[in-house]
Amino acid sequence: MSSSLEKNMLILRSSDGEEFIVPEVVAVMSKAIKNMVEDECASNTIPVPNVDANILAMVIEFCKKHDESEAEAASDLKTFDSEFVNRGQEALYDLITAANFRDVKELLDALCQNVAEMIKGKSVHHIRIQFLGYQLFEILTSNFIWNIWCDRDFD
Amino acid sequence: MAHNTITTPNSSSSYTEQRSAGNAIAENSDLIAQILVRLPVKPLTQFKSVSKQWLSLISDSQFSLHHSRRNRKPISALFLLSLNKINPEFSVLPFADCSLGSTHFQFLAHPGTSILHSCNGLLCFSKLDDTTESSILRYYVCNPTTKRSARIPLLGLVHNCRIRRGYFRVDHKLCNVKIEESTRPGNDLNINLLGIYVAFDPLKSQNYRVVCVWESNADLFNYEIRIAVYRSEIGLWGELMGAFTIPYAVCFNNGVFWNGEVHWISNSDIACFDIDGGYLKIMPLPLTSNGSNVVYFGESNGHLHLVVNVKGSEALLNVFEMETDYSSFRHDNCLLQLSMLRYLQSRDFFFHMDWRLGAHVFFNNSLSFL
Numbered sequence: 344m345s346s347s348l349e350k351n352m353l354i355l356r357s358s359d360g361e362e363f364i365v366p367e368v369v370a371v372m373s374k375a376i377k378n379m380v381e382d383e384c385a386s387n388t389i390p391v392p393n394v395d396a397n398i399l400a401m402v403i404e405f406c407k408k409h410d411e412s413e414a415e416a417a418s419d420l421k422t423f424d425s426e427f428v429n430r431g432q433e434a435l436y437d438l439i440t441a442a443n444f445r446d447v448k449e450l451l452d453a454l455c456q457n458v459a460e461m462i463k464g465k466s467v468h469h470i471r472i473q474f475l476g477y478q479l480f481e482i483l484t485s486n487f488i489w490n491i492w493c494d495r496d497f498d
Numbered sequence: 499m500a501h502n503t504i505t506t507p508n509s510s511s512s513y514t515e516q517r518s519a520g521n522a523i524a525e526n527s528d529l530i531a532q533i534l535v536r537l538p539v540k541p542l543t544q545f546k547s548v549s550k551q552w553l554s555l556i557s558d559s560q561f562s563l564h565h566s567r568r569n570r571k572p573i574s575a576l577f578l579l580s581l582n583k584i585n586p587e588f589s590v591l592p593f594a595d596c597s598l599g600s601t602h603f604q605f606l607a608h609p610g611t612s613i614l615h616s617c618n619g620l621l622c623f624s625k626l627d628d629t630t631e632s633s634i635l636r637y638y639v640c641n642p643t644t645k646r647s648a649r650i651p652l653l654g655l656v657h658n659c660r661i662r663r664g665y666f667r668v669d670h671k672l673c674n675v676k677i678e679e680s681t682r683p684g685n686d687l688n689i690n691l692l693g694i695y696v697a698f699d700p701l702k703s704q705n706y707r708v709v710c711v712w713e714s715n716a717d718l719f720n721y722e723i724r725i726a727v728y729r730s731e732i733g734l735w736g737e738l739m740g741a742f743t744i745p746y747a748v749c750f751n752n753g754v755f756w757n758g759e760v761h762w763i764s765n766s767d768i769a770c771f772d773i774d775g776g777y778l779k780i781m782p783l784p785l786t787s788n789g790s791n792v793v794y795f796g797e798s799n800g801h802l803h804l805v806v807n808v809k810g811s812e813a814l815l816n817v818f819e820m821e822t823d824y825s826s827f828r829h830d831n832c833l834l835q836l837s838m839l840r841y842l843q844s845r846d847f848f849f850h851m852d853w854r855l856g857a858h859v860f861f862n863n864s865l866s867f868l
Contacts, residue, residue: 436523443529451532459536462545470548474524 353380354388355403361396362388365403372406374446394441398434401427402441405450428457432473524551531555535565539643559704566700603642615695617755619643620706622696639696639708639730650708650728651735692723695753695760697773705731707773709760711750714741721746727773742778744769756797757822763795763804770824784818 353370355363371377376389391399408423428435435454442450462470523529534542534556542565546553555561606613606623614637615622624637640647691712698706708728713721724740747764754761759770763783771778783804793815794805802820 439523439529443526455532456536458533463537463541467544467547470545474548
C-alpha cells in the first residue's frame with residue numbers, strides 16, 4: 344500500500360518549507376516538474392523554489408481540478424477557471440510568476456486572459472503604476488519617444 | 499479589507515509586494531507579450547505609450563502576426579463607395595459593436611481622390627497632385643484605422659491614357675517599369691491603366707503587394723496586358739511581366755485577392771494572377787450560359803465565392819465556393835424568399851460574409867441577411 348502511494352505520489356516542497364503530497368499525474372501538469380520526473384533526477388521530494396506554500400496550494404488546486412475534470416463538460420471547467428483566477432492582484436501576479444516558472448500552460452493561459460480582461464479598460468497611467476511603479480526614468484523617456492512618434496509625418 | 503489597504507500599516511508591505519510581483523512580470527517580456535496578445539486592438543494601441551518595452555513589444559511584427567492569428571475578427575463594417583470618381587462619396591455601414599463611422603474616413607474625401615481597391619483592411623487610392631507644373635496622379639496605400647498611408651512610387655505618367663513617342667518619362671529610379679521600344683506600335687503607344695490592386699493578408703505577412711495592370715495592346719477579342727508588382731518590404735516595383743493575353747470580357751473593376759492570387763472574372767472565365775509566381779491562368783467559370791448574371795464575386799472567411807443568378811429563375815441563387823487548389827467549385831443553391839427578389843435591382847449589391855449571404859439595399863441603406 345505504501346509503496347503504491349510512493350509510486351504515484353510526489354512530494355512538492357515550497358520555498359518556505361511546507362510539503363504537499365500530490366499525485367504524479369497532477370504534478371506533471373507542470374512541464375518543469377514533468378521534465379524532472381522524466382529525467383529521473385527527482386527524488387520523492389521535489390523542491391519548488393520561488394513559490395511559497397500559499398501559492399503552491401493554489402496551483403495544486405487548479406491542476407487537480409483540471410486533472411479530475413478531463414471528462415467533465417468544458418463549460419464547467421471554464422466557470423472554475425474564471426472563479427479561480429478571480430483573486431487579488433498580488434496573488435494573481437504571484438500565480439503568474441509561478442505558472443510561468445513551473446510552466447503550467449493551462450494555468451498561465453487562464454491567468455493571462457484574466458489580466459488582459461483586467462487591464463483592458465485601464466488608462467496608460469494606471470498600467471504604468473501597476474506594472475512599472477518605480478520606473479520613473481523609463482516613463483519619462485518613453486513619453487518623450489511617444490511624442491516624437493506621434494509627431495511623425497506619415498505621408 | 500481591500501478597501502483600507504492604504505491606511506493600515508500592514509498594507510504598505512503588501513503594496514510593496516504587489517509592486518514587486520507586478521515588476522517581476524513587467525521585466526519578463528514573454529509574460530507581458532502573453533498578456534498583451536489577449537487584448538483587443540484598441541487598448542493595445544493605447545498601451546504602446548506605457549513604456550519603451552511595451553512599445554517595442556506591441557510594434558513587433560511577429561507579435562502583431564500572432565495577435566491577428568489569435569483574434570480573427572469578422573468583418574466589422576462595409577465601406578460603400580459611389581461610382582463618382584471625381585468626388586468620391588462613400589458611406590460606412592457598421593455592423594454591431596463597430597465604432598467606425600463615416601467621419602473616420604473623412605481624410606479621403608478630397609476632390610481628386612479616388613479609391614481604387616481595398617483588401618483586408620488596406621485601401622488603395624489615388625490623389626491628383628497639382629503642385630508640380632503638370633498634375634500628377636499619385637498612388638497611396640493606407641490603413642484607415644491608423645490613418646497612416648504610404649505613397650507608392652511614381653506610376654502617374656503611365657496613367658495618362660495616351661503616351662506619345664518621346665513623351666514617355668517613367669522615372670527609372672523610382673520604378674523599374676520599362677517599356678521596350680519594340681513593343682510600341684507606330685507613333686502612339688496606347689497604355690490604359692486597367693487597374694491597381696492591393697494584396698494583403700495579415701494572417702500571412704505584414705507586407706503588402708500592389709498589383710498594377712495595364713493594357714499594352716488590344717485586338718478584337720483579347721487584351722494584351724502587362725502586370726507589375728510592388729513589394730512593400732523593398733519599396734520597389736518588380737520586373738514588368740507579360741504580355742498576357744486575356745479575353746476582352748474580363749472586367750478589371752473588381753479584383754479579388756485570395757490565396758496569393760488576384761482574380762478577375764468575366765461572364766464565362768476567371769483569370770487568376772499569381773503574385774509571387776508571376777504567371778496568369780484563365781479558367782472557365784461554372785454556369786457559363788449567357789443568361790447568367792454574376793451578383794457577387796469575392797472573398798470571405800478565407801474562401802473565394804461566386805454567386806450567380808440565372809435568368810428565368812431569379813429566385814434561385816447559385817453559390818459557388820472555390821477549392822484552394824482550384825480543382826473545382828463547390829456548388830450550393832440558395833433559394834431566395836420572394837420578398838428578397840426586390841434586392842436584385844442593379845443598384846443593390848450582394849455580399850458574402852461569415853457563411854451568410856447578405857444584401858445591401860440602396861434606397862434605405864439597410865442590410866439584410868438571407
